[in-house]
Amino acid sequence: MNQYIDFYSEVRDTIAARSCAEMNAGREAALQTFSAQGFPSPKAERYRYAKVEADFSPNYGIALTPLGGQLPPYCFRIADAEPRVRVLYNNVADTTDSIVALNTMLCVDTLVVHVPRGVRVEHPIQISNLLKGEQDTMVCRRILIVMDKLAEADVIITERAASQSRFLTNQVVEVVMGSGSHLSLYEIEETHLLCTRYNSVFVQQGRDSHLHHTSLTLFNGHTRNRLDVRLQGEGSEVTANGCVIADKMQRVDNNTLIDHQVPHCQSNELYKYVLDDSAVGAFAGKVLVREGAQKTVSQETNANLCVTRSARMYTQPMLEIYADDVKCSHGSTVGQMDEAALFYMRQRGIDEKEARLLLKAAFITEVIENIPLESLRDRLHVLVDKRLRGELSKCEGCKLCK
Amino acid sequence: MSEKNSFVREVAERKYEYGFTTDVQTDIIEKGLSEDVVRIISQKKGEPDWLLEFRLNAFRYWLTQEQPTWGHLKIPEINYQDISYYAAPSSPLGGKEGGIDPELMKTFDKLGIPLEERMALAGTAVDAVMDSVSVKTTFREKLREKGIIFCSISEAVREHPDLVREYLGSVVPYKDNFFAALNSAVFSDGSFVYIPKGVRCPMELSTYFRINARGTGQFERTLIVCDDDAYVSYLEGCTAPMRNENQLHAAIVEIVVKERAEVKYSTVQNWYPGDSEGKGGVLNLVTKRGHLRGRDSRLSWTQVETGSAITWKYPSCILSGDGSQAEFYSVAVTNNYQQADTGTKMIHIGKNTRSTIISKGISAGRSQNAYRGLVKVTSTADGARNYSSCDSLLLGSKCGAHTFPYMDVHNDTAVVEHEATTSKISEDQLFYCNQRGISTEEAVSLIVNGYAKEVINKLPMEFAVEAQKLLGVSLEGAVG
Numbered sequence: 113m114n115q116y117i118d119f120y121s122e123v124r125d126t127i128a129a130r131s132c133a134e135m136n137a138g139r140e141a142a143l144q145t146f147s148a149q150g151f152p153s154p155k156a157e158r159y160r161y162a163k164v165e166a167d168f169s170p171n172y173g174i175a176l177t178p179l180g181g182q183l184p185p186y187c188f189r190i191a192d193a194e195p196r197v198r199v200l201y202n203n204v205a206d207t208t209d210s211i212v213a214l215n216t217m218l219c220v221d222t223l224v225v226h227v228p229r230g231v232r233v234e235h236p237i238q239i240s241n242l243l244k245g246e247q248d249t250m251v252c253r254r255i256l257i258v259m260d261k262l263a264e265a266d267v268i269i270t271e272r273a274a275s276q277s278r279f280l281t282n283q284v285v286e287v288v289m290g291s292g293s294h295l296s297l298y299e300i301e302e303t304h305l306l307c308t309r310y311n312s313v314f315v316q317q318g319r320d321s322h323l324h325h326t327s328l329t330l331f332n333g334h335t336r337n338r339l340d341v342r343l344q345g346e347g348s349e350v351t352a353n354g355c356v357i358a359d360k361m362q363r364v365d366n367n368t369l370i371d372h373q374v375p376h377c378q379s380n381e382l383y384k385y386v387l388d389d390s391a392v393g394a395f396a397g398k399v400l401v402r403e404g405a406q407k408t409v410s411q412e413t414n415a416n417l418c419v420t421r422s423a424r425m426y427t428q429p430m431l432e433i434y435a436d437d438v439k440c441s442h443g444s445t446v447g448q449m450d451e452a453a454l455f456y457m458r459q460r461g462i463d464e465k466e467a468r469l470l471l472k473a474a475f476i477t478e479v480i481e482n483i484p485l486e487s488l489r490d491r492l493h494v495l496v497d498k499r500l501r502g503e504l505s506k507c508e509g510c511k512l513c514k
Numbered sequence: 515m516s517e518k519n520s521f522v523r524e525v526a527e528r529k530y531e532y533g534f535t536t537d538v539q540t541d542i543i544e545k546g547l548s549e550d551v552v553r554i555i556s557q558k559k560g561e562p563d564w565l566l567e568f569r570l571n572a573f574r575y576w577l578t579q580e581q582p583t584w585g586h587l588k589i590p591e592i593n594y595q596d597i598s599y600y601a602a603p604s605s606p607l608g609g610k611e612g613g614i615d616p617e618l619m620k621t622f623d624k625l626g627i628p629l630e631e632r633m634a635l636a637g638t639a640v641d642a643v644m645d646s647v648s649v650k651t652t653f654r655e656k657l658r659e660k661g662i663i664f665c666s667i668s669e670a671v672r673e674h675p676d677l678v679r680e681y682l683g684s685v686v687p688y689k690d691n692f693f694a695a696l697n698s699a700v701f702s703d704g705s706f707v708y709i710p711k712g713v714r715c716p717m718e719l720s721t722y723f724r725i726n727a728r729g730t731g732q733f734e735r736t737l738i739v740c741d742d743d744a745y746v747s748y749l750e751g752c753t754a755p756m757r758n759e760n761q762l763h764a765a766i767v768e769i770v771v772k773e774r775a776e777v778k779y780s781t782v783q784n785w786y787p788g789d790s791e792g793k794g795g796v797l798n799l800v801t802k803r804g805h806l807r808g809r810d811s812r813l814s815w816t817q818v819e820t821g822s823a824i825t826w827k828y829p830s831c832i833l834s835g836d837g838s839q840a841e842f843y844s845v846a847v848t849n850n851y852q853q854a855d856t857g858t859k860m861i862h863i864g865k866n867t868r869s870t871i872i873s874k875g876i877s878a879g880r881s882q883n884a885y886r887g888l889v890k891v892t893s894t895a896d897g898a899r900n901y902s903s904c905d906s907l908l909l910g911s912k913c914g915a916h917t918f919p920y921m922d923v924h925n926d927t928a929v930v931e932h933e934a935t936t937s938k939i940s941e942d943q944l945f946y947c948n949q950r951g952i953s954t955e956e957a958v959s960l961i962v963n964g965y966a967k968e969v970i971n972k973l974p975m976e977f978a979v980e981a982q983k984l985l986g987v988s989l990e991g992a993v994g
Contacts (some may be wrong), residue, residue, distance in 0.1 A: 157584075406911070418926040421893060431917040432586075433936050436908035441935040446891075446923040 113150045113165075117143070119174060120217050130178055130220050132191040134237045135254075142216035149210040161365045161394035161426050162336045167308045172280050176222040184237055186265070190222035190256070197226050197258050204286040204314045206340065211310050215252045215284045222254040227263035227289075236266035236485060241281075243271070243303065248278040255285045259293035259321070266296040273303040274512060281309045291319035291345055296484055299327045301335060302495075312338040319345030326483055327354040328492065329364050330499050336394035339368040343377040351380045355479040357472075357499050359388035360448055368397040372405040379409075384479050385416040386472050386500075387423035396428040399442070403434040412442035417449065417475055419468075469500050479481070528734075528854040530647055547594050549573060552699050555600050559668050559702075564679060572688035572698030579692045585826050585855040586916055589797065597731045597762055599700040652719065663708040664719055667735055670706035677708055681739050685768035685805045694801045697733045699767070704734035709744035709775075718974055720749040723765075731762035733897060738768070740775040747778040749977055760823060761786075765800045773808030773835070778816070780973050781829075782981050785821040792851025792880075794958040795823025802829035806838035806864075814841040815858065816972045818981040823852060828886065830859035833867035833895075840869040843921040843969040847985060848881030850914070853901040857887035857904075857918075862895035862928070865935075871902035873964050877913040884916040899927040906936040907965055909958075 120127075120143060128136050151168055152159040167276055179189050190198055201222060206214050227233055257267060274276035289295060301309060309332060309493065315323055327337050341350050356364045370379045385393040395414045416425045429442040449471050476496050483489045543554055553571050556566040581592070657664050663674060670678050688698035705721045723734060740746055748766075763785065771777050779802075788795025798821075804813040815829040831840035842858040860869040869889070877883035887906045906915035917934045939961050947957030963970075966985060970978050 403912070416923075418923060418928075421926045423926060425918075425921070425923045427921045427932075429917075429919060429932070429934070431906075431934060431936055432914070433906070433916060434914040436911045436913065436938045438908075439937055441933070442917070443931075443933040444919070444921060445932070446921060446928060446930040448926050448929070478864070488572075501595075 113146075113168075115171065116168075116218070117147055123176065127176060127218065127220055131174065132198070134198045134201045135190065135219065135222060138207070138216050142207070142213040145208060145213040146210050146217060149213075149278060150234055152210060154332050156397070158338070158367055160396065161392075163334070164455040166402060167280065167310070170248065170278060170280075172278070173247045174250045174252070176218075176220050179223055183223075183308075186225055186233060186237060187226055187239075188224045188226060190224050193224040193226055197224060197256070200286070200288050201256055202286075204288060205312065205315045206314060209312070211282060212284055212312055214481050215254060215312075215368040217282075219252040219254045221338070223254050225255070225257045225265070225267060227259050227265045227293075229260040230262045231260075232263070234311075236268050236488070237357040238270065241269070241271045243273040243279040243281070243307065243466040244275050245277055246275065250280040250282065253281060254370060255283070257285065257287045257295065257297070257447075259287075259289045261290040262292040263290065264294040266298070268298045268300065268488065271299075271301045271303055271309065273307050274316055274444045276304065277305040278304065279303065279308070281307070281311070283311045285311070285313040287313065287315040287323070287345065289315065289317045289321040289323060289348075291321060291412040293318070293435040294322045297326070298339070298483070298485075298488065299325075301329045302331045303331045303333065304331065305362065307333040309333075309335045309337075310463045311336070313340070315339075315341040315350070317343050317345060317348040317350065320347040321345060321349070322458060323350045324484060325350070325352045326479070327352075327366065328479075329354075329356045329358070330495060332362055332364065334363045336365045336367065338390055339366070340371070341369070341379070342373060343372045343379070344373050346374050346376045349378045349380075350425060351482070353381070353482050354383040355476050356383075356385040356387075356478065357496070358385070358391035358393060361390055363392045363467040365394040367394075367397075370397075370399045370410065372399070372401045372408045373412070375404065375408070377405065377408055378443045379411070381414075382479060382482065383414045385414075385425065386419065386475060387416065387425060388419045392424045392426075394428075395444075396426075396430070397442075398430040398432060401431075401435050401438055401440065404436045406437040408435065408438040408440065410438070410440040414444040415475075416446045418446060419448070419470065419472075455506070472500050473497060542598050544596045545596055547597070547599055547700065551599055552873065555700060555702060558600065559671075561668075561671060562675060565671060568683065568688070569699050572695050572722075573700075575689055576692070576695035576699055579695060581692050586882065586886070586918070587824055587826060587853045587855050589824055589826075591634065592760075592762060592797065594696075595797075599733070600702055607808075616940070619885050657715075657717075660712040660713050660714075660716065662713060662715055663671040663706065665706055666707045667701075667704045667737060670737075674706075674708070677739065678706065678737065681737055681768065681770055683768075683804050686766050686801050690801060693799045694766055697735060697764050697766045699800070701733045701735040704736045704765070706736075707738040707746060707748065709740045709746045711741045712743045713744075713756045714744065715746040718747050720748055720751070722751050733763075734765050736767040737767070738771045738777060738779070740772060740777045742773040742775060744772075745776045747974060748780070750779070750781045751784070751977075751980075759794060761796045763796050763800070763822075767802040767829075769799070769804035769813060771804060771806045771808065771811040771813050771835075774810045775808060776812040777804065778814045778974075779804070779829075780977055781815075781817040781819075782820045782973075782977055782984065783817065783821055783825070785822075787821045787850065787852050788823040790850050792823070794820065795852070798822035798825045798827065802827060803832065804830070804840070804843060805832045806835050806840060806867075808835045808838070811839040812839045812841075812842070813833050814972070816843045816969065817845070818827045818973070818977075818984065819844065819846040819854060819856060822854075825852075825854040828859050828888075830861070831869065832861045832863065833869065834863040835867075836864040836974060837866045838864055838898070839867070840973075842869070842871045842873070843972045844873045844940050845876070845966045845969045845985070846874070846883055846885075847876045848878070849881045850879040850881060852881040854864060854882070855884040855886055857885045859888040860890070860900060861888075862898040862900070863889045864895060866897040867895055868899045869901075871900070871904070872968055873902075873904035874969055875904070875906040875915055876909065876962060876966070877906065877915050880912045882914045882916070882942040885934075886917060886918040886920075888920040888922070889930055889932070890922045891925045891930060895925055896927045898925065898930075900928075900930045902932040904934045906934070907962070908938045923958050939964060
């Protein structure tokens with residue numbers, strides 16, 4: 113922990129010089145939060161399954177480069193965004209969280225996606241993050257998505273690694289959705305075993321807004337995804353889907369909070385995990401229905417497939433309800449493959465390996481089929497198939513995997 | 515609406531039926547907790563050295579611990595030095611039958627507990643515990659013929675020290691948690707049951723607990739050992755007088771189930787819940803755990819929780835015997851300002867172990883009702899199977915219902931399922947009943963009873979009737 117505080121004290125001025133006023137404003141408070149709390153221990157309820165201390169302890173170089181290159185339409189560096197958008201920075205995120213505080217302390221630039229009132233963005237906006245470098249590196253990344261009234265857009269955030277160094281990503285995404293806006297947000301991670309990713313997404317939804325969030329962890333090292341959605345406008349809806357394919361020593365932790373603050377909102381969660389080898393999966397999803405948030409409809413499902421004995425799954429679907437006129441349900445299962453289905457396929461001449469693969473792919477398909485964007489759906493079917501066949505996990509120069 | 519409101523008020527003002535105190539001479543020791551107090555308790559009970567040592571170890575451990583805060587509860591601060599840790603009705607046992615203090619007898623009569631002839635009809639053997647001391651155990655002779663031991667734990671310490679020494683603390687060690695350590699240090703009495711090999715206990719065994727004296731806590735300890743191929747059904751009931759201050763109840767129940775044995779443990783908990791303003795009431799902080807040690811052993815927990823200001827307990831099962839089966843059936847009702855954080859833990863260790871969890875929460879008034887449960891399947895538990903279902907029913911817009919299930923699965927052959935729903939009584943259901951001439955109050959009572967039936971059906975007959983009555987009292991007024 114101290115390494116980060118020391119580093120910050122050293123480069124404080126450099127960071128401030130490279131950044132804008134809105135971002136610099138919150139740094140000292142963040143430093144205080146971070147120094148006071150340190151890294152959350154596994155005793156903290158929301159970090160039960162993450163090994164934060166261990167994940168952050170290696171000695172990483174810290175990247176302090178502002179955004180470069182040409183930005184696609186509707187995307188800006190924070191300094192170039194409209195002032196009313198800039199002030200939203202750090203207003204949606206949970207500033208009491210020390211991982212977010214660390215990000216606020218060290219982040220140099222913010223990518224702003226701003227879709228103005230009534231605009232429907234035809235092509236998906238893709239934000240590709242490529243981790244590359246010879247040195248072990250920590251990246252603090254910040255994205256702010258602002259959807260004005262009635263705006264519509266698809267945003268895809270991908271995380272890839274192009275070299276075999278250790279990487280640690282600490283990404284914070286803030287989303288503000290105006291009334292009647294629609295956003296489909298996809299996050300796809302395909303990194304490698306040495307990558308650690310802390311991703312915190314905070315969403316604030318206005319009246320009648322629709323969010324479709326999909327988080328796909330196809331290949332990774334250690335990943336923790338946090339999704340906090342605050343439904344603040346009546347009639348707003350959120351669909352949060354996720355799928356995880358993990359093997360070897362991979363660890364994936366999805367932690368979600370859907371906060372129903374007003375009446376007539378809907379939430380729908382579906383998370384599916386396929387765990388092989390010694391992978392560890394965790395899912396903790398809380399649906400909070402505040403007092404007065406009547407007519408809430410909420411459904412939360414988490415289904416998991418453990419393929420080997422050493423794979424582990426922790427699941428915790430939680431409901432916290434303070435209103436009486438609601439329909440909330442959750443379901444969660446951990447199981448293995450259906451022997452009858454396997455037998456059926458083998459009877460018809462499909463070999464066992466292929467049959468198992470088909471079953472795994474079918475299990476994941478439910479999440480992919482929920483994706484509204486057709487081209488992405490097709491691509492993901494291919495990616496999942498490749499992943500299950502072990503083609504994605506082939507790391508550069510590695511002779512261990514088949 | 516106004517009619518409804520008046521009914522609600524009427525029921526809310528209904529008094530807790532068991533809220534009387536009995537004027538029995540009581541031997542209470544000074545308030546406060548220290549090593550000396552532990553020694554005094556042990557001395558008063560004439561305990562052997564090993565037990566004193568056990569208590570002192572627990573006490574020293576307790577000193578190093580802090581009261582846990584993770585529950586979804588607002589617990590009023592408990593001043594552990596302001597409680598008397600030993601209260602006993604003086605000379606409760608007169609030696610021969612009928613020698614009980616008549617006042618005491620009246621108490622149990624008022625509670626409807628059949629201590630004398632009536633029990634012959636009810637066919638239940640009873641151990642009654644008032645404040646800290648077991649006052650009477652019935653039917654002992656008849657049970658002794660079969661080799662069954664059913665007596666107070668202090669008696670068991672005297673008469674069957676080997677058994678008690680072997681099993682005491684073997685399921686809930688004193689280091690288990692804060693309240694378990696406290697109980698281990700100061701427990702005053704409780705029940706002890708031993709069912710020998712191959713014996714089917716011919717009657718229901720039952721314990722009634724009552725807190726009577728002011729400013730005391732109740733720390734009883736129940737130990738049930740069911741040997742190979744034996745069977746026992748055990749009931750537990752409890753009441754307390756109405757007091758403005760909170761009373762602490764920190765008990766431990768330990769159950770050992772050996773090969774092919776079966777234990778059914780049923781609780782109807784009706785401690786004083788506090789008044790309609792949330793003042794007073796019993797803090798029910800209990801550790802209950804069963805260890806299914808033998809092959810194909812079975813344990814079933816059934817609980818109906820209607821009382822207590824705060825209920826914080828998780829009757830649990832450790833399924834280490836291969837093929838063992840555990841069940842947990844619970845109805846938890848909270849009204850007014852009551853709070854409950856209850857559920858179960860199922861730890862699967864043996865192969866082909868099965869567990870079922872059925873939990874029904876009903877919250878009304880301004881109460882908070884939480885289910886918290888853990889299902890853990892270790893890597894040795896091949897073929898483990900769990901099914902959990904927890905439903906919550908909300909009656910009123912100021913109350914809360916929460917579900918916090920934890921599932922840790924470390925085995926690929928395990929199948930674990932969990933489902934939960936939260937809803938209120940639908941307008942359709944009410945309308946249907948109204949249409950057929952059933953008043954709204956009755957309809958709610960019908961629907962709630964139907965909702966809880968799955969659990970109530972698991973209770974032994976005598977208790978089922980009592981539980982149904984309790985549900986009626988706690989809920990009828992909560993419509994709206």
